[in-house]
Amino acid sequence: MPLIAKAFIAPFIVACAMFMESVDANIIVTAIPEMARAFGRDPVTLKVAVTSYVLGLGVFIPICGWVADRFGARTVFRTAISIFVVGSLLCAASTSLGPLTVARFIQGVGGAMMVPVGRIIIFRSVRRSEFIRAMNYLAVPAMLGPAAGPLLGGFITTYLHWQLIFFINIPIGIAGIWLTNRYIADTREEHPGRLDLFGFFLSASAGVLLMLGLSLVGGELIPQSAAFAMCAASALLVVFYLMHARRSERPLLDLRFFRVPTFQASVLGGSMFRIGLGAVPFLLPLALQEGFGMSAFKSGAITCASAFGGIFMKSVASNVLRTFGFRQTLLFNAALSGIAIAACGTFFPGTPTWVIWLVVLLGGFFPALQFTSLNSLAYAEIETRDVGHATSLASFIQQVSLGLGVTVAGITLEFTQYLNGHASVQWSDFWLAFLVVGFFSFLSMPVTAQLARDAGSEISRGTRG
Structure with a gap:
């Protein structure tokens, strides 16, 4: 070639x-x-x-x-x-x-x-x-x-x-x-x-049943009893997988990586953050179109602001990590990310478009910095020979967390809509959903707080803008 x-x-x-x-x-x-x-x-x-x-x-x-x-x-x-x-x-x-x-x-x-x-x-x-x-x-x-x-x-x-x-x-x-x-x-x-075919069957089945079961709660596609039964079956399969992983020499998803502090903070703590991150792309266009009556094109012109916030973040992420380190960055930025996400729930009819755009821009900047930091930290203490298996576990949990964000946001929105007695979703139904998914960023902080102050220092010192 x-x-x-x-x-x-x-x-x-x-x-x-x-x-x-x-x-x-x-x-x-x-x-x-x-x-x-x-x-x-x-x-x-x-x-x-x-x-x-x-x-x-x-x-x-x-x-x-x-x-x-x-x-x-x-x-x-x-x-x-x-x-x-x-x-x-x-x-x-x-x-x-x-x-x-x-x-x-x-x-x-x-x-x-x-x-x-x-x-x-x-x-x-x-x-x-x-x-x-x-x-x-x-x-x-x-x-x-x-x-x-x-x-x-x-x-x-x-x-x-x-x-x-x-x-x-x-x-x-x-x-x-x-x-x-x-x-x-x-x-x-x-x-x-x-x-590990048996491990793949157990993990895949558990993931499918959990995500679909939760997604169908409160919906119209299947009876609610069937949705809850899917969630219960998923929990049972998770137990079976844990038993299998302990006996297997090389399980598909090797849970022993959670003994590594930086990996645990990145994946387990990060999974809480990613629930909020996964919810926003679903909630925000829905709020702008169904809640405020915007066209899909105007909605898209606003929601793309979060991407520009993420692009700008890439120019400063290295300097932030070199200056403050992973622990401080993840702790303080988790709070800022949660506030930025929850702030989207404060929009009301008549809110100036430029204000919405600015909030969405910040709602892209802080979460993107958190996402970059979490991804960089994941492999700080992982041996080269284990990167493949560590990536399998991290990728699986990351994707499930992002999907859970959509599910949690949808369930909360349906609950608020029911309490407000609205036949169709209105702008006043969205505030609680944004608040709930924003709060998940704060839930990542207790795990991150357990990191050593110099955790991932070799990576943060070695980053270049």
Whole structure:
């Protein structure tokens, strides 16, 4: 493969796939109110479609590394793009909430394999001297996707039709498959080892039942007794997995990593924070459109402010961590993040648009700083040989936490709507939901407070802006 393919084309292909996944994750939340009207559903009920996508990510991310080693990185990456495109077509063809939920889960499965396997491809196809440059390509979709998604989704939903938002993925996906076949080598490991299939079955089943069960509480799709039964079955499967993990030599999700203080703070403490982080992209467009009567396009123009806050944060994150260290940064910024998220619940009819935009901007800056700090801290004390297994555990819990945020926000919103006696959601129903998800940031602080003052100092001192 020529040098240009190694230094530029492979990272470019992976970055395009990640951009497609990032835009899709942010584009649907802007279209939810219009989709709900098309399906004849309450917009809050569509939280199950958002959750099912995150669930597909969380369930399959832990095994994607093994699958890539076993079947070849190019084969798996190409298959992942194909699955994502098929899921997109199924979303566009959906005429009710049930098929849409299934289609979103299929998209999540494709997305779960695209992103981690894409990183593997870059690591194996690029020289070490070009690695940092190649990884910079991956920062572009992470920054631009959350900004482009709401704007693009809002424009298409307002001036065209919501089904067209899913067709954006088709040409990008087809081009990605062709470029992957032409420029990416099919690398694999000679002996990937055994996959913990029983552990995968237990963890995947527990995650699916918990997330779907909670998402369906208070909804109209299944009886409430069935939703609670799914949650109870999930708890039982978690117990079985804990028993299995203690006996297994190399479990799929190795809980022994929680003995490492920095990993525990990043993943367990961070999971509380991520619940609030996962809720905002669902709650905010809903509040702006259903609560304040904005168009999807105007709503998208406001919600994209959080992405600009995140982009600005990247220019100061390194200096903040070098100056204050991980412990102080995580403690104080958790409080600031919680306040910024909860502040979105103070909006009322007549609130100036520039005030809303500024609050949303801050609601992107502080959580993005927290997210960056948590991700950096996770591997501060993890041995190189254990990074793969640690990543599986961290990724699974992170995705479940993000999905729980949508679920918690939806349940709280439905509860407030019921107390207020509103047949449809009103602007006054949102304040408690924002307050609750913002409070989850504060719940991360007791775990973070247990960190040593110099925790992760080697990383924070070594960061560069």
